[in-house]
Amino acid sequence: MPVSNAAYHHPTPLNTRFEPVSLPAMLERSVRANPDAPFLHFLGRTYSYQEIFAQAQAFALGLTEMGIAKGDRVGLFLPNVPIYAAAYYGAMMAGAVVVNFSPLYSVEELSWQVGDSGTRVLVTLDVPELYKTAKKVLDGTALETLVVGSLSAMLPWYKGLALKLLKRSQIADVAYGPKVRRWTDMTPNGPPPPVEVTAQDLALLQYTGGTTGRPKGAMLGHDQLSVNAQQVAAINPFGNARDEVFMGALPFFHVFANTALLNHACVTGASIAMVPRFETKQVLQTIQKYRCTGFPGVPTMFQAMLDHPDLAKTDLSSLKICISGGAPMPGPVHVRFEEATGVRLVEGYGLTESAGVVSANPYDGTRKRGTIGQLVPGTEVILLDKEHPENLAPEGEPGELAVHGPQVMRGYWNRPETDAETFVERDGKRYLRTGDVARIDEDGFLEIVDRIKDMIAVGGFKVFPSVVEDVILEHPAVKEALVIGVPEEYRGEVPRAYVTLNEGVAATGEELAGWLNAKIGKHERVDQVVVRESLPKTIIGKLDRKTLRAEVL
Structure with a gap:
């Protein structure tokens, strides 16, 4: 549906086109513009753009000297620490393809993805849990080299000394040798390697879990990643982008943070106040200390802030905007967060396969709660028929959202057979077929109705779990909710709700089921509401329907 200029509320025109560049070139531009500007704030220590750039160049040289060639894969098995940025851009300077791995992976998960990607070098940290897992993978796979960074060396000197003296058990006993190298040994002095890296080269393998089977590696080029960073920067209406300080609580290994934090800051010259992992008190202290202006997160992060007793006494006046993605934002949480903080919270949308970001509600002016906003500039979408995706959805009807734009991936690593089901030509x-069912209103605001694979077939009717979840979340006792389909002999499937409760509130499953079923259609009614202490979440903190379904069924 075409959107008029009057209805488009982002500050940059929808039809804007952006220049694809390599990520090392993007970083170098910011270094040349302002080399001493802060790039990363980490637990009391600040790293300038020049400092990270120099570390990246040295790491690139170290990789080249050990035989890493253009197109080889270099894995990052790291939390949010400064060497993540140096290793990320440095590997790309050497012409390598970065592979992101979650620090929460088991040995089996990491081993499989290292093998599938053909990763030759893996960068990790001297934290016992990470090192032990990485060392087992090194010993049990074709991985050639493990590079281990020192956490204490990245801290202010007094914190690093305290870690070494008082918390020695939190430092791994690393068996250094030919196959296990120190980070400092991988950053020799010398000129950067003469490797030509272009915008058309492959930059990143980002693994994404499907509803079934093994994760697949989305192939993202320098062009997709650099353009998506520019698309995100283009929807910021708040003056000089170099003055922005982003709250870096999202994990860098996730595509949302890779684009909305790391590459977004890099393309504009902004800074990131980063924490190793999300811990609510530390996040609140970091926002106040560094006067953070923007906070991209997932709904559970904003819920956790609401639940924390320090929220009311934390100075959040520097925050201009909070952006929620990764999962639907519950309406009650949205309202309560804005009332409690006075900070505008907008919802956005993206996928691993789209380099991170497809749409967002405007940061200023018109926005629509319950929608994922308007497309970022340079992006187009169509709605496909849910049953017959070779056709468009009927006019005015929801359909499967399909995305065309410069940020869309090339395909899945070593999975050419998936192209036919992943992409559609029009x-x-x-x-790119997203698997999400959406509506588009007359102003071009998108609303996600549900995921096609999550729809529940109840006696021939299609039930959207999110519709039922939205209703039960209106109950004052309910904090979180997931609805899945469970087998039933007569109707095939029936919806069942799983919820957690707000602190200090009591309600039984029977009470909630009666309240809920009185408010929804007959075919949407749940067979029961199960009250739980917790619901499963993914590595970035969004509610995990796939894991719940596996637990229950």
Whole structure:
């Protein structure tokens, strides 16, 4: 649906086109513009753009000297620490393809993805849990080299000394040798390697879990990543982007943070106040200390802030905007957060396969609660028929969202057979099928109705779990909710709700089921509401329907 200029509320026109560049070139531009500007704030220590750039160049040289060639894969098995940025851009300077791995992976998960990607070098940290897992993978796979960074060396000197003296058990006993190298040994002095890296080269393998089977590696080029960073920067209406300080609580290994934090800051010259992992008290202290202006997060982060007793006494006046992505934002949480903080919270949307970001509600002016906003500039979408995706959805009806834009991935690593089901051709353009069912209103605001694979078939009717979840979340006792389909002999499937409760509130499953079923359609009614202490969450903190379904069924 075409959107008029009057209805488009982002500050940059929808039809804007951006220049694809390599990520090392993007970083170098910011270094040349302002080398001493702060890039990363980490637990009391600040790293300038020049400092990270120099470390990246040295790491690139170290990789080249050990035989890493253009196109080889270098893995990052790291939390949010400064060497993540140096290793990320440095590997790309050497022409390598970065592979992101979650620090929460088991040995089996990491081993499989290292093998599938063909990762030759893995960068990790001298934290016992990380090192032990990485060392087992080194010993049990074709991985050639483990590079281990020192956490204490990245801290202010007094914190690093305290870690070494008082918390020695939190430092791994690393068996250094030919196959296990120190980070400092991988950053020799010398000129950067003469490797030509272009915008058309492959930059990143980002693994994404499907509803079934093994994760697949989305192939993202320098062009997709650099353009998506520019698209995100283009929707910021708040003056000089170099003055922005982003709250870096999202994990860098996730595509949302890679684009909305790391590459976004890099392309504009902004800074990131980062924490190793999300811990509510530390996040609140970091926002106040560094006067953070923007906070991209997931709904559970904003819920955790609401639940923390320090929220009311934390100075959040520097925050201009909070952006929620990764999962639907519950309406009550949205309202309560804005009332409690006075900070505007907007919802956005993206996928691993789209380099991170497809749409967002405007940061200023018109926004619509319950929607994922308007497309970022340079992006197009169509709605496909849910049953017959080779056709468009009927006019005015929800359909499967399909995305065309410069940020859309090339395909899945070593999975050419998936292209036919992943992409659809329309009018000479290649659209990515998202699997999400959406509506588009007259102003171009998108609303996600549900995921196609999550729909519940109840006696021939299709039930959207999110519709039922939205209703039960209106109950004052309910904090979180997930609805899944469970087998039933007569109707095939029936919805069942799983909830957690707000602190200090009591309600039984029977009470909640009666309240809920009185407010929804007959075919949407749940067979029961199960009250739980917790619901499963993914590595970035969003509610995990897939894991719940596996537990229950």
